[in-house]
Amino acid sequence: MTAPQKTACVEIGGIPIALSTTSDSFLELLRQRYDGFLSSSRPEFELEFDLTAPGPGSDDDVRVHHNKNDNDKNDVGAWILERGDFHARWDPHTGRGQVRQNSNPYSLDSVMRILHSLILAERGGFLLHAASAICDGRAYLFSGVSGAGKTTMTRLAPPDITLLTDEISYLRPKAGGYSAFGTPFAGELARPGENCSAPVAALFFLEKGPANRVDELSSTEAVRRLMRNILFFAEDPGLVEKLFAVACDFVDTVPIRRLTFYPDARVWDEVRKFDGHFEPNSNHNSFSNVEGVPEHA
Amino acid sequence: MPENSIYIARSSAIAARALAGEMMVMNSADSTFFTLNEVATAIFQAADGCTPLRDIVRDRICEQFEVDPEQAQADAEQFVTELSAHGILRVSDRPLPAETSQQASR
Numbered sequence: 001m002t003a004p005q006k007t008a009c010v011e012i013g014g015i016p017i018a019l020s021t022t023s024d025s026f027l028e029l030l031r032q033r034y035d036g037f038l039s040s041s042r043p044e045f046e047l048e049f050d051l052t053a054p055g056p057g058s059d060d061d062v063r064v065h066h067n068k069n070d071n072d073k074n075d076v077g078a079w080i081l082e083r084g085d086f087h088a089r090w091d092p093h094t095g096r097g098q099v100r101q102n103s104n105p106y107s108l109d110s111v112m113r114i115l116h117s118l119i120l121a122e123r124g125g126f127l128l129h130a131a132s133a134i135c136d137g138r139a140y141l142f143s144g145v146s147g148a149g150k151t152t153m154t155r156l157a158p159p160d161i162t163l164l165t166d167e168i169s170y171l172r173p174k175a176g177g178y179s180a181f182g183t184p185f186a187g188e189l190a191r192p193g194e195n196c197s198a199p200v201a202a203l204f205f206l207e208k209g210p211a212n213r214v215d216e217l218s219s220t221e222a223v224r225r226l227m228r229n230i231l232f233f234a235e236d237p238g239l240v241e242k243l244f245a246v247a248c249d250f251v252d253t254v255p256i257r258r259l260t261f262y263p264d265a266r267v268w269d270e271v272r273k274f275d276g277h278f279e280p281n282s283n284h285n286s287f288s289n290v291e292g293v294p295e296h297a
Numbered sequence: 298m299p300e301n302s303i304y305i306a307r308s309s310a311i312a313a314r315a316l317a318g319e320m321m322v323m324n325s326a327d328s329t330f331f332t333l334n335e336v337a338t339a340i341f342q343a344a345d346g347c348t349p350l351r352d353i354v355r356d357r358i359c360e361q362f363e364v365d366p367e368q369a370q371a372d373a374e375q376f377v378t379e380l381s382a383h384g385i386l387r388v389s390d391r392p393l394p395a396e397t398s399q400q401a402s403r
Contacts, residue, residue: 140382218319220319220332223330224332226330237326238325240323240328244325245312252316264322
């Protein structure tokens with residue numbers, strides 16, 4: 001006799017997903033991991049977990065590709081998500097998927113992030129490698145490579161700042177701009193974000209330096225940096241094109257600056273000073289014939 | 298028609314977008330980015346597959362940018378060689394048929 005499925009509905013970014021398992025202990029892990037993001041909304045999507053023997057996460061590269069199994073014509077269009085510690089199949093048409101993984105929470109987070117990146121790509125949103133926080137009712141994003149200062153910015157935040165995430169920002173188009181949502185995906189801070197959202201006021205690309213300073217970026221440089229920091233794994237040129245168009249729209253809509261900062265609390269004065277009035281990201285004239293920089297979404 | 302005519306066409310596997318006066322082009326197969334200046338943008342936009350590169354240089358580059366025709370032709374050929382190596386442009390010694398475009402250009 002098969003054990004009954006138990007379900008927790010997790011709503012991140014306003015997208016409720018039902019996560020089902022027969023394991024009581026895994027259900028408890030889900031509930032603890034996504035506490036604050038549990039929802040009673042009707043799920044838009046469903047993921048069913050089939051657990052393997054306990055094991056660690058994996059440092060292997062993630063692969064996300066369309067199912068190429070010619071023997072299953074009904075499965076055309078489904079996504080296969082795989083890494084050393086998980087293998088998942090996701091059908092965007094039915095909104096249902098199956099995950100085979102061990103009970104490691106890092107594997108769970110990875111599957112959830114990939115799934116959300118696929119859903120968002122179809123809806124004009126994206127996940128960004130960035131910290132984000134709400135200040136005076138508006139969301140500020142702080143992006144950069146590991147060590148650039150994302151977690152530092154959140155640690156330095158004054159008490160009236162609402163943390164959305166110190167690692168993975170969740171962005172969706174809304175009312176002529178973009179909204180940032182809190183996520184449970186934590187970085188070094190090891191603390192989930194608040195489950196709330198706010199319109200995006202600005203995106204700062206972080207660099208540490210001897211003093212605080214905000215500089216403009218050319219639109220092309222902004223798109224280049226943005227694409228470099230968007231989390232996207234799918235091997236699908238069509239979706240990459242969509243993402244590029246979304247990144248260009250984001251740069252057209254949201255002020256993007258470089259924030260060089262000395263790591264003390266005064267950096268938040270610079271953020272507060274940035275009033276967020278829309279100014280087109282500046283044009284940087286290049287006279288080179290062609291400038292090619294290989295990067296990956 | 299001269300035998301050494303070069304015809305260029307934009308690949309269908311790219312996305313392009315004009316941003317604040319600059320053209321960004323991305324090869325969607327490998328997410329490689331290029332930023333084109335005004336001259337390169339003029340050539341890229343004129344790459345219709347049926348106009349010889351020599352005519353593009355004469356009509357779109359020399360007239361608009363007041364550059365030496367021989368130097369402009371040499372620069373254009375180098376530019377075309379670079380972009381074709383990255384899958385952004387298709388190059389042929391005869392007119393190229395149109396590919397189904399998936400560009401996000403605007």
